[in-house]
Amino acid sequence: MDLRFTEEDLRFRSRARSWLKDNIPKTARPAHGAEAAQFDRDWQRKLYEHGWAGLIWPREFGGLGLSEVQQVIWYEECARAGAPHYINTTYVALMHAGPTIIACGTARQKADHLQRILTGESLWCQGFSEPNAGSDLASLKTSAVVDGDDLVVNGSKTWTTDGQHADFQELLIRTTPGSERHKGLTWVICDMSSPGITVHPIKTMLGDEHVNTTFYDDVRIPLTNVVGDLGGGWKTAMSTLAFERGTGFIGDQLALYERVNQAIRLAGKTRLEDGTLAIHDSNIAGRLALIKADTMAIRAMTLAQISEIQQSGNPGPKGSIMKLMVTGTSKSLSHLVAEILGWEFMEFNGDRTDHPWTYEYLWSWVYTIAGGTSEIQREIIADQLLELPRAR
């Protein structure tokens, strides 16, 4: 084992650090709406133009072909510099759709989409979950029939994050009539401007409208938009989720470290209602220290994970351990800060920039529910890592 970065890695780090210092947007990201999406596109465009887009994407698809270690360095520097949060309206395009098209797409799909994803020109959303299919994704019912060269889609999807801004959607539907569970599904590229699509916002407890229900009424999608095989959508969908569970949250993993240190500094200057400095409260100090230790371990686990990818080519089921740790630790942190901040915590206008801790607190449940709930992550660990008898 060794923790030494190569000369090349160190040069990369200093190049990233100085570029970020000079180029981070001077204005904060707007809290909501089309302006927020435009802000994200502009930032992605800038990253692209200055050679920071598609860090680990292969060069042949417009990426930089960098190592996983350099990707870690990039996200560490972004967190340190306070760069725009990478989980934004470009996330599904860059972290799901792009990698899925690289792995399973046709030459034409690659040519049509990859470049536009890297430049921030096209935003994507994910249409997997339905009102009656979340944890049990394979029970989904939105379906399509083949008509000539098209699929004709009817049904609805829900929780579609940023569906109102997206140009395209990764849509998972049932295409074999009468099929059940994982069989007969298809992963298809859906143009969000197609006739027959309506997007209805859902207001969340954060006060914003970033998720939606999407309705499909005889929506025609060309068969050339199928990624992977017609009827083989489960396989394509699993590769989408593998990217997310593999390194899709790497930026959050590393940013957590900065947030913990911010919380420690906050505890060092905030007085509790009885006048005690928060950091001198043994209960608070003890919890903060353990959260910090967990955060250090998350960074170590990230490095261990990329070392294992180097060795064996895939991260294995440990991605579920990572998701539990990152979301659980993040939740403990924001809930602890809620105690430290006292009444100040109650001030909230819905803007992440103005009230980051209250926002993080509310977001903590999204974190432990979206992308597979914590309970489902434990199921995956029990099934795949511990090989216990199945509950289902």
Added chain:
Amino acid sequence: MFLALDPDEQAISDAAADFLVNEFPLERLHKVPRDISKLEAFAELGWLGLAAPESAGGSGLTIVEEMLFFIQNGRVAGPLEILIQVLAIAAAQSAPAVSESLICGKAGVALLVEQAADRIRLIGNADARYALAVSPRCASLFELNLANCQSVMCLDSSVAMYTGDGTMIRPVLEQAGGAVWQQAQIDVSAMQLGLAERALEMIVGYAKQRQTFGRAIGAYQAVRHPCADMAVRVETARSQLFYAATAFKEGHEDAVMQTDGARLLADRAAKLNTDTNIQLHGGIGVTDEHSAHLLLKRANLLGRLFGTSRQHMASLLDVAGMPREA
């Protein structure tokens, strides 16, 4: 940058596992509750001087290999005297005569775990020549006279414990600095991790076999989810320990904070995993004939060695830009 075992490291870990599982299986403690001292045999096999320099009769390996050995030691609740001896060897580095007698296993060492004005407490080797004390500031060796001491039963009955007064010990040497303390944190964390791993394996094995209401208990989420949490604690503690040992070996600026973090997470994993292991076994889990309590008791002992959790937390909260109160 590579944070997984390379082939050489894997070979050391396998050799350690092979030796310990054959010579000191956990189940031995049901037949012979206390291991007889085998220092000279350990010395011959090279386990005492793993990380000691070759010039001092050691193998010249590093804290990383030592850590890998102690993970395996933890898995079988192995002989504690190896830990104490290894740390004493590190403490005696500047005194070749003493260090030599330790590294070849001729002189044994007990560990001072309490040192108050009127009372001292030791654990380990009954006929030890030396006693070792380790603090964040220094490591000290004393000559030990057990004549006036009292033997007391220990919760972890595989370990001998003695109490007595200050007349039992006479200073021999002192090494200034926190190096031995840090090494102790890594070694203890490794043993705690080993216990946590073993507890997980024990319950996962049982959960596949034991049937209630017509199905294996491992199919119940009230059983399998706590098992998943045990696995999360093991992975977390392992990643941090590997990082910390490597940072210590490479002399990183933040090595103290990293080892303290490793210690906190390893203690947590051992404490909670050995507890959950008993609970999920049901009645058989509280019996003497079962091995679950051996893990719990050893974790209890290790958790008390070399500082309190409060001490281990301090470095983690020492963040740059932190305002201080006078």
